[in-house]
Amino acid sequence: GQNIDQPTEMTATEGAIVQINCTYQTSGFNGLFWYQQHAGEAPTFLSYNVLDGLEEKGRFSSFLSRSKGYSYLLLKELQMKDSASYLCAVSPPYGGATNKLIFGTGTLLAVQP
Amino acid sequence: NAGVTQTPKFRVLKTGQSMTLLCAQDMNHEYMYWYRQDPGMGLRLIHYSVGEGTTAKGEVPDGYNVSRLKKQNFLLGLESAAPSQTSVYFCASIGGVGETQYFGPGTRLLVL
Numbered sequence: 001g002q003n004i005d006q007p008t009e010m011t012a013t014e015g016a017i018v019q020i021n022c023t024y025q026t027s028g029f030n031g032l033f034w035y036q037q038h039a040g041e042a043p044t045f046l047s048y049n050v051l052d053g054l055e056e057k058g059r060f061s062s063f064l065s066r067s068k069g070y071s072y073l074l075l076k077e078l079q080m081k082d083s084a085s086y087l088c089a090v091s092p093p094y095g096g097a098t099n100k101l102i103f104g105t106g107t108l109l110a111v112q113p
Numbered sequence: 114n115a116g117v118t119q120t121p122k123f124r125v126l127k128t129g130q131s132m133t134l135l136c137a138q139d140m141n142h143e144y145m146y147w148y149r150q151d152p153g154m155g156l157r158l159i160h161y162s163v164g165e166g167t168t169a170k171g172e173v174p175d176g177y178n179v180s181r182l183k184k185q186n187f188l189l190g191l192e193s194a195a196p197s198q199t200s201v202y203f204c205a206s207i208g209g210v211g212e213t214q215y216f217g218p219g220t221r222l223l224v225l
Contacts, residue, residue: 030210030211031211033213033214041218041219042203042216042217042218042219043156043203043216044216045213045214045215048211048213050211087155087156089156091211099144099163099207099209099210099214100146100158100161100171101158101214102158103148103155103156103157104155105153105154105155106155
């Protein structure tokens, strides 16, 4: 089965760096996604990791360690608009290529001035 | 290119009433999904489809039915609404393996 854990809430200061962790336990693995969701809006794609290592995309980076079942999302130079929920989602392997995702409950990040 | 659209955006139902939520995508995606999102529960998969004419149950399918008669549309039906179905419903679609899911704007449903 799948079990995904993320911190419920985090607070950080504008201009700082914050790391949001995600651990997962799954009987198989086919990639990990990070999504951003502002209040009242739909989730939007941030990053995808399928191999170990760091993927950098502007102010956002995502890291994956498959052996440890661990990922983190790193947000640099925080801005007020980064206040949102950050969702970790795992793509488990199925013999039918369903492309389903299993989502964590999300981490609500509050950026303070 | 509108992406993924959902109708209606908001609806209030009385217990026992029925309704259909419509999801439409114009990206020619094969895979489509219906989720519900509740506080503290995250996104949970209700039903999904891997192609026109196919549907399958997700994590929380009870009380819902779906249909995918056309590739671009994925309908979610509630035959007899219950207060426990008060939630925000998101539709998503994906083109292929390893691609991201694109989400619709959501439908807020309140069942009294």
